[in-house]
Amino acid sequence: MPYRRTENVVRRLAAREQAILNAALSLAGEGGMEAVQIAAVAKRANIAAGTVYRYFPSKNDLVSDVIVTVSDREMAAIRRAADAAPGPLSALAACIATFAARTLAERRLAWAVLAEPIEAEADAMRLDFRQSVAAEIEARIRAARTRQLLPELDARAAAPAIVGAVLEGLIGPLAPEAVDAAAARQAVQETTLLALRALGVIDARARGLVAQVPLG
Amino acid sequence: MPYRRTENVVRRLAAREQAILNAALSLAGEGGMEAVQIAAVAKRANIAAGTVYRYFPSKNDLVSDVIVTVSDREMAAIRRAADAAPGPLSALAACIATFAARTLAERRLAWAVLAEPIEAEADAMRLDFRQSVAAEIEARIRAARTRQLLPELDARAAAPAIVGAVLEGLIGPLAPEAVDAAAARQAVQETTLLALRALGVIDARARGLVAQVPLG
DNA sequence: TAGGCGAGTGAATCACCATTCACTCCATGC
DNA sequence: GCATGGAGTGAATGGTGATTCACTCGCCTA
Numbered sequence: 057m058p059y060r061r062t063e064n065v066v067r068r069l070a071a072r073e074q075a076i077l078n079a080a081l082s083l084a085g086e087g088g089m090e091a092v093q094i095a096a097v098a099k100r101a102n103i104a105a106g107t108v109y110r111y112f113p114s115k116n117d118l119v120s121d122v123i124v125t126v127s128d129r130e131m132a133a134i135r136r137a138a139d140a141a142p143g144p145l146s147a148l149a150a151c152i153a154t155f156a157a158r159t160l161a162e163r164r165l166a167w168a169v170l171a172e173p174i175e176a177e178a179d180a181m182r183l184d185f186r187q188s189v190a191a192e193i194e195a196r197i198r199a200a201r202t203r204q205l206l207p208e209l210d211a212r213a214a215a216p217a218i219v220g221a222v223l224e225g226l227i228g229p230l231a232p233e234a235v236d237a238a239a240a241r242q243a244v245q246e247t248t249l250l251a252l253r254a255l256g257v258i259d260a261r262a263r264g265l266v267a268q269v270p271l272g
Numbered sequence: 273m274p275y276r277r278t279e280n281v282v283r284r285l286a287a288r289e290q291a292i293l294n295a296a297l298s299l300a301g302e303g304g305m306e307a308v309q310i311a312a313v314a315k316r317a318n319i320a321a322g323t324v325y326r327y328f329p330s331k332n333d334l335v336s337d338v339i340v341t342v343s344d345r346e347m348a349a350i351r352r353a354a355d356a357a358p359g360p361l362s363a364l365a366a367c368i369a370t371f372a373a374r375t376l377a378e379r380r381l382a383w384a385v386l387a388e389p390i391e392a393e394a395d396a397m398r399l400d401f402r403q404s405v406a407a408e409i410e411a412r413i414r415a416a417r418t419r420q421l422l423p424e425l426d427a428r429a430a431a432p433a434i435v436g437a438v439l440e441g442l443i444g445p446l447a448p449e450a451v452d453a454a455a456a457r458q459a460v461q462e463t464t465l466l467a468l469r470a471l472g473v474i475d476a477r478a479r480g481l482v483a484q485v486p487l488g
Numbered sequence: 489t490a491g492g493c494g495a496g497t498g499a500a501t502c503a504c505c506a507t508t509c510a511c512t513c514c515a516t517g518c
Numbered sequence: 519g520c521a522t523g524g525a526g527t528g529a530a531t532g533g534t535g536a537t538t539c540a541c542t543c544g545c546c547t548a
Binding site for chain 3: 064094
Binding site: 088171172173183186187190209210212213214215216217218219220221222223224225228229230231232243246247250251253254255256258 | 387399403429430432433434437438439440444459466467469470472474
């Protein structure tokens with residue numbers, strides 16, 4: 057007769073799955089996706105390599121889950137910031153600035169999850185994430201355009217470009233290193249301004265659109 | 273007594289090295305860096321795998337050489353286009369548009385050489401390439417700023433962002449596919465306009481700065 | 489033309505990791 | 519208590535792909 061799952065066991069299983077996910081996440085945050093190796097994840101989660109496979113069918117599934125986890129968290133933060141803004145234009149600004157600030161705050165993880173090419177299967181999740189960010193920006197652009205707050209432009213094409221500009225400008229290999237919090241804040245503001253100008257907002261700074269920079 | 277290298281031999285050796293480089297380049301252009309495998313390169317160059325190692329100490333060296341080759345060619349094209357422009361602002365526009373157009377014309381190769389993470393050693397060459405492009409753009413921005421043709425901005429930070437916007441907007445995974453030559457031309461123009469607006473050029477189109485789009 | 493250098497070869501080796509599986513052991517259910 | 523389901527283990531396996539090396543053979547020198 058099959059055993060029933062004790063309350064205790066259920067909790068332990070869930071905790072262990074979470075531990076594996078956390079281990080993978082922290083490894084990705086430290087050394088990029090290449091550091092996410094089953095042996096390393098297992099070690100960090102204090103279990104044997106084989107045990108990982110009791111929770112995730114394959115490494116790809118694990119990596120996918122890591123990406124989805126990060127994606128959900130980040131998208132929620134971005135939407136929250138944008139929704140809290142007083143108008144369409146400042147929502148757009150908040151959207152970009154939040155994405156920029158949080159990305160910069162966790163450079164390595166963001167890079168691993170957004171930019172590093174990986175196995176095809178997990179790659180789909182990464183694409184979803186990028187797509188979500190771009191879609192959100194695109195939606196905010198359209199909202200602003202509807203109210204005549206932006207000049208005519210191709211939102212569908214502009215959104216990915218904005219994502220690229222933020223990533224490359226802030227966490228790409230050529231991006232100037234932000235030494236301290238002030239420098240980081242400054243970099244986020246500059247990048248947001250650049251993005252808004254690209255979309256046709258000439259005087260964002262004067263209008264106070266980039267004043268409120270989210271933490272990270 | 274060591275043999276001297278006959279004229280014929282020298283030519284054959286050079287030809288073979290070139291063949292290997294070309295094989296690697298075409299493979300990268302078709303399937304990205306992961307397609308650049310010693311066995312595949314050797315096969316395409318009609319030689320044995322071991323022979324590759326008579327010409328390149330390691331795969332990394334081969335990949336580095338591929339990147340340098342592409343980099344030199346592209347940088348020359350970009351500089352040529354910019355230098356041929358009538359003024360600083362149109363030089364800047366030409367610089368960006370040329371980079372964009374040529375990148376789009378060879379999406380896969382450009383992606384392989386500019387964006388795909390690879391082994392650390394070869395990665396240095398890739399960085400050099402990105403750095404060169406960004407530096408060129410940065411220089412053109414400064415030149416335009418000197419003549420008061422652009423508003424105040426941090427050229428050092430803006431240049432990488434422009435590179436990112438072009439890459440992501442044109443050949444990134446989210447970029448709209450350019451179906452035909454007209455669509456490609458259109459996409460390059462849009463992206464260039466976006467970049468110029470980001471830098472504070474409000475009426476680039478009206479001023480005809482993006483009219484002349486290089487081929488590819 | 490004989491002798492021998494060194495380019496060319498490609499099967500074997502090495503390294504790196506994901507994945508498997510025969511086994512252990514603890515908690516469950518009677 | 520005792521039999522047993524199933525989580526946990528980690529050494530062994532397998533696949534992929536770079537790199538090596540003992541050997542062959544064509545071309546150069548004398």
